[in-house]
Amino acid sequence: xxxxxxxxxxxxxxxxxxxxxxxxxxxxxxxxxxxxxxxxxxxxxxxxxxxxxxxxxxxxxxxxxxxxxxxxxxxxxxxxxxxxxxxxxxxxxxxxxxxxxxxxxxxxxxxxxxxxxxxxxxxxxxxxxxxxxxxxxxxxxxxxxxxxxxxxxxxxxxxxxxxxxxxxxxxxxxxxxxxxxxxxxxxxxxxxxxxxxxxxxxxxxxxxxxxxxxxxxxxxxxxxxxxxxxxxxxxxxx
Amino acid sequence: xxxxxxxxxxxxxxxxxxxxxxxxxxxxxxxxxxxxxxxxxxxxxxxxxxxxxxxxxxxxxxxxxxxxxxxxxxxxxxxxxxxxxxxxxxxxxxxxxxxxxxxxxxxxxxxxxxxxxxxxxxxxxxxxxxxxxxxxxxxxxxxxxxxxxxxxxxxxxxxxxxxxxxxxxxxxxxxxxxxxxxxxxxxxxxxxxxxxxxxxxxxxxxxxxxxxxxxxxxxxxxx
Numbered sequence: 482x483x484x485x486x487x488x489x490x491x492x493x494x495x496x497x498x499x500x501x502x503x504x505x506x507x508x509x510x511x512x513x514x515x516x517x518x519x520x521x522x523x524x525x526x527x528x529x530x531x532x533x534x535x536x537x538x539x540x541x542x543x544x545x546x547x548x549x550x551x552x553x554x555x556x557x558x559x560x561x562x563x564x565x566x567x568x569x570x571x572x573x574x575x576x577x578x579x580x581x582x583x584x585x586x587x588x589x590x591x592x593x594x595x596x597x598x599x600x601x602x603x604x605x606x607x608x609x610x611x612x613x614x615x616x617x618x619x620x621x622x623x624x625x626x627x628x629x630x631x632x633x634x635x636x637x638x639x640x641x642x643x644x645x646x647x648x649x650x651x652x653x654x655x656x657x658x659x660x661x662x663x664x665x666x667x668x669x670x671x672x673x674x675x676x677x678x679x680x681x682x683x684x685x686x687x688x689x690x691x692x693x694x695x696x697x698x699x700x701x702x703x704x705x706x707x708x709x710x711x712x713x714x715x716x717x718x719x
Numbered sequence: 720x721x722x723x724x725x726x727x728x729x730x731x732x733x734x735x736x737x738x739x740x741x742x743x744x745x746x747x748x749x750x751x752x753x754x755x756x757x758x759x760x761x762x763x764x765x766x767x768x769x770x771x772x773x774x775x776x777x778x779x780x781x782x783x784x785x786x787x788x789x790x791x792x793x794x795x796x797x798x799x800x801x802x803x804x805x806x807x808x809x810x811x812x813x814x815x816x817x818x819x820x821x822x823x824x825x826x827x828x829x830x831x832x833x834x835x836x837x838x839x840x841x842x843x844x845x846x847x848x849x850x851x852x853x854x855x856x857x858x859x860x861x862x863x864x865x866x867x868x869x870x871x872x873x874x875x876x877x878x879x880x881x882x883x884x885x886x887x888x889x890x891x892x893x894x895x896x897x898x899x900x901x902x903x904x905x906x907x908x909x910x911x912x913x914x915x916x917x918x919x920x921x922x923x924x925x926x927x928x929x930x931x932x933x934x935x936x937x938x939x940x941x942x
Contacts, residue, residue: 512791520734520742521793603803605839606796612836648882654831676831676858 488544488561488583490667493629495540495622498533500588502617511613524610532614539622541586543630544664545691548581556651558688563663567688568651574642574698578690582630583660584644585669587684588619615683623685630689640695646687647677654678660686723762724773727755727805731777734797736804742797752801756808766812767819770849774805778847782930792840795929799843806846813851820851821940824932825867826877827859829888834881837909841877844929850936861895868900875939877932878922880909890920897921906935 504526508514513522546561553576556569560581567575575581592615599608623644631641647656654677661673671684679686720728729735730752733743737751750758759769781798784790812818824845828838835857846852853871855863864876876896880886889907896903907917908926917925924935 511793513793518742518744519793520740520797600835600839605843606793606800608839609792609796609836648884651883653884654882674858678831678833678858682833 488546488663488665490542490544490664491630491633492540492542492668493622493626494538495625496538497535497618500539500618500621500625501529501532502614502621504529507610507614507617510617511610521606521610524607525614528611528614537589537591539586539588539618540669541584541622541626541685542667542669543582543584543626543689544667545580545582546663548575548579548690551576551578560663563659565656565659565688566653567645567656570650571645571652571688574645575688575690575695577694577696578642578692580639580691582641582689582691583663583687584623584626584689585661585664585667585671585684585686586619586623586626587669587671587679587681588615588622589683590681591615592618593682619683619685627689630691634691639691639693641697642690642695643697644687644689646685657686660688720772721759721762721764723755723759724764724769726750727752727759727769727773728777728780730755731774731798731801731805732780734794734801736797736801751804753804753807756805760808766809766817769805770809770818774802774809774847775849778802778844779930779933782844782928782933786928786930792836795840796843799847802843802847821849822936823851823853823871823874824877824936825853825855825864825871825874826879827855827863828857828879828881829885829892830858830860831888832880832882832885833857834879834909837881838877838879841879841908841926841929841932845877845932845936848933848936859892861892864892864896865899868896868903875904875906875936877906877908877926879907880912883911886911886916889922893921904939906932908932 507525508522513519516522548560550559551572553569553572556566556572558565558567558575592611596608596612627644634641648654657673657677672680735746735751737753740751741747781795785795826838826842828835842852842854853867855867868874878889878892880889893905904923906924906926907922914925926932926935
């Protein structure tokens, strides 16, 4: 791979008002939808209203490259000379893809900064809520980017897969490095720590496969083998 | 049980912090955990009795309800808030030695991982169960745990991880700590962790939720 290859980063910006969860969605996510008098519910309502009217935004996008190789046995994906150790599971999900979109998206530093401050003050409930709003916001922004990619690719007669991220499905976090190198210049402002964690914390990165025969699968719990995952428990309770 | 302690138990269980707290609605205008703890002390009830008969059992009840899916994280955090309000009156007695902690629990999210919600919940519940909790935060290295052990000899350690790719760092920490402190007991937890994994990496216990941590720590005490 030539490190000098520049991949165009398709940027999307969303004002918070477009990507924040609704009160109902947040309340359902936190299992607070049946108690509108609970301080947690009242705090959600108050913070969502404040955040909706802020001029902050989520930023993200993707860079697309051709897949040179997919080695199911080795669990590696090679995109224009850059090899990612995505693991056998993700390789399997990408096997119909001929191109890959490497994505980044962030909801910005506000959520984790505020949660950190609140935790330090001992306001754990409020910190938990802010953290949850940040998690849902970045996922909703990425949902929109995912959808935009799908629409763009459909114009070329291509389909896309689900999105997969380092840190999950045995894809090591250290692969954030080649991912960020591949994406290169981008306006998200996301930085990697020494241990390959993203800052701001409410950020996501990963890959989406593109191909004529690529397809989106039933999400999460259906394809994941992790029986103890907290998200599986949340889904079951819902 | 003494009437004040009974009321205090209810306040912790349902998250009634103080008189001004409007929640829960059926207790609006009534005294909360803050005032009742003060009253209990003024009535001559020993701080250890307040802990053992009201605060700890109430948090245990909350933990059980969480395990059974009757309440969720926000309710548990509100109870913890009420517990903290009560503890502001009890903490001086910890410092004076009049109320003894059950032991010390050092906890942190392992290096390479920044997720702290589960870990924070465990901190609150374990503290509520009468333990001193030393929270090393997130991205905690083996060196950080070793330094905390120097300050708190005899402590047990809790390790948390949310990612499949960082849970393996638990073993690195356990191995490194055991090199110089083979007696230290570890509890591991977090979404991708399992009892089998805990056993595989040499941990002494696997906690699926905060209540499990408390049960395992009690077992360590009785071992």
